[in-house]
Amino acid sequence: xxxxxxxxxxxxxLNFAPLRWIASIDPTLPHEVRKRLGDMFxxxxxxxxxxxxxxxxxxxxxxxxxxxPVFLVIIALEVMLLVARLAAxxxxxxxxxxxxxxxxxxxxxxAFTISLVVLSRDIPMTIIVLASSLAAIGSIIxxxxxxxxxxxxxxxxxxxxxxxxxxxxxxxxxxxILCQTVLxxxxxxxxxxxxxxxTVRAIIAEIESRAQSFRDPLTGLLNRRGMERAFESMTVxxxxxxxxxxxxxxxKQVNDGHGHxxxxxxxxxxxxxxxxxxxxxxxACRLGGDEFLILCKERTVQGIEDLGTRLIASxxxxxxxxxxxxxxxxxxxxxALGGKDTDLTEMMVLADKALYGAKGNGxxxxxxxx
Numbered sequence: 001x002x003x004x005x006x007x008x009x010x011x012x013x014l015n016f017a018p019l020r021w022i023a024s025i026d027p028t029l030p031h032e033v034r035k036r037l038g039d040m041f042x043x044x045x046x047x048x049x050x051x052x053x054x055x056x057x058x059x060x061x062x063x064x065x066x067x068x069p070v071f072l073v074i075i076a077l078e079v080m081l082l083v084a085r086l087a088a089x090x091x092x093x094x095x096x097x098x099x100x101x102x103x104x105x106x107x108x109x110x111a112f113t114i115s116l117v118v119l120s121r122d123i124p125m126t127i128i129v130l131a132s133s134l135a136a137i138g139s140i141i142x143x144x145x146x147x148x149x150x151x152x153x154x155x156x157x158x159x160x161x162x163x164x165x166x167x168x169x170x171x172x173x174x175x176x177i178l179c180q181t182v183l184x185x186x187x188x189x190x191x192x193x194x195x196x197x198x199t200v201r202a203i204i205a206e207i208e209s210r211a212q213s214f215r216d217p218l219t220g221l222l223n224r225r226g227m228e229r230a231f232e233s234m235t236v237x238x239x240x241x242x243x244x245x246x247x248x249x250x251x252k253q254v255n256d257g258h259g260h261x262x263x264x265x266x267x268x269x270x271x272x273x274x275x276x277x278x279x280x281x282x283x284a285c286r287l288g289g290d291e292f293l294i295l296c297k298e299r300t301v302q303g304i305e306d307l308g309t310r311l312i313a314s315x316x317x318x319x320x321x322x323x324x325x326x327x328x329x330x331x332x333x334x335x336a337l338g339g340k341d342t343d344l345t346e347m348m349v350l351a352d353k354a355l356y357g358a359k360g361n362g363x364x365x366x367x368x369x370x
Contacts (some may be wrong), residue, residue, distance in 0.1 A: 014177040022149045023100040035194075036203050037146035041099060042089050047139060052082040058132050059113065067118045074113055075333040081106045082301040100150060111134060111161035118165035120131045138264035141188060145195040155188050216286040218264060219271030227285035230295055231344050234283075240338040241295045244306055245351035246274075246311065249330035249363045253341065262321050266329065269319055277314045278307070293348075299338045301368050308333045308366025316364070 018069070048162050055078050063071035081102060090097040110133065117129040144151035163181055167174045213227030218334050222230060234241040250277065255263035267290070274284040274292060282296035298304055311331060318326040334355025336347040350369040358367040 006231055019097060019100060022153055023096070023147050024149065025147050026196075030207075030368065032207060033200060033203050037199070038096065039147050041096070041144070045086060045089065047143060048082055048085050051136065051139065052078055054132060055110070055113075056136070058128060060126055061128065062113070062117055062122075066117070068116065068117065068120075071113075072103075074109055077109055078106075082333065087162040099148050100147075103144075103150070103241065104153065104157075107157040110333070111157040114158065114161040115165045118162060119169065121169065124214045125140045130162060133162065137188070141191055141195065145192045145199070148189070148192050148196065151192050152185075152189060156185070159184060164353070171324055178365055186357060192271040218273075219267055219286050221271045221292070222285040224276070224285070224287060227295065228284070228344060230283045234295055237298070240340065240342060240344075240347065241297055242299055243344075243347045243351050244294035244296070244308060244333050244366075245348065245355045246292040246294065246303065246315075246331055246333045247355055247359070248292075248315070251329050254327045254329060258321060258327065259322055262324065262327065265321065266319050266327060270329075272314060273314045273317075274311070277310050282307075293351075300360075301337065302333055304335045304337065304368050305366055308335060308368075312364055312366065330364045332363045334358055335366060335368045337368065 007330045025037050027034075029037070053083045056075055059071045059078070063069070063075075063330065084102045085099070085106075090100050091098060114129050114133055117125050120126075136340070137158055140154045140158075144154065160181070163177045167177050190275060193194050214222060214229060216223045231241065251263070251266070254266060267286075270292070271284070274294070278284055278294055278296065282294055282298075285293040287293060294307075296304075296307060298307060311333065315329065315331040317326055334351045334353065334357065336342070336350035336354065337348075342350070354367040354369040358365040360368070
């Protein structure tokens, strides 16, 4: 069975446009949201086992009451589909197409079973199959809402198999059934869309909450926790990134003289200037107050001094504070070169000592620890 799944994964089925359309997840959603929604299809195998057990029980009773051996064939097919679903989950990392193919095949077997039972005119068995199909529809909506077309295709296969068979036996009810079909479609589509909307909002809220836990709320720069994670991610083959410890000069005078609101606006602008100056290969962090850290891949003294000079020049330019005119602050920087024998704490200590030296030498300087 797994060999078949691999063939399905690598075959022409991947280029089968209708399948891609049916199984697609809203392409306008962010990538991480779409990935999380897609992962929900493979989160648990329990519903598959329970569904197979229910179908087997219903089919067994149907065979006992109606006596048609085709129900035994469908039981065997149900078991094969269960195995195929489990195999499709194992191959999901390579391709999700087999999973959806098996799901649609399962819905077709359910629809065929419903039609057989209804056409047999066995009323008690029809009621049992109808109840089973309604339970299956509820499960489909609750599990497959991430791909609305896929969910609605399965739902319609089950629903229309009953309505078509019933209409064949009792054509006088066809107008009512057509009306019910439209209402049933709209009702289920609404439930699917609502379930997806609620789930998407929850996922986005979780992603934003996680991102905010690594960010300084005022400047949008990384906070201490985010910096620690960035430090590890920028470590390549044991080589640590270089670290610049930056402290604003004269910020306290501006903050005390113009108020905390102006101080906050100035810090926001400092964050923007840091981000634009360091470029995409470095990250900026606000430790708190007027202290900032820069992590960069530059590991030469000259490169660090050049970066420090650009940062000091950028941060020393006047700040527009509205009706109060402009404010002026400077910056002093202490830096520690990246290497293989130092951790983040040690580098911060080295950079802090270098910053103390920069302050002692008249401020507005970048000193690299040696």
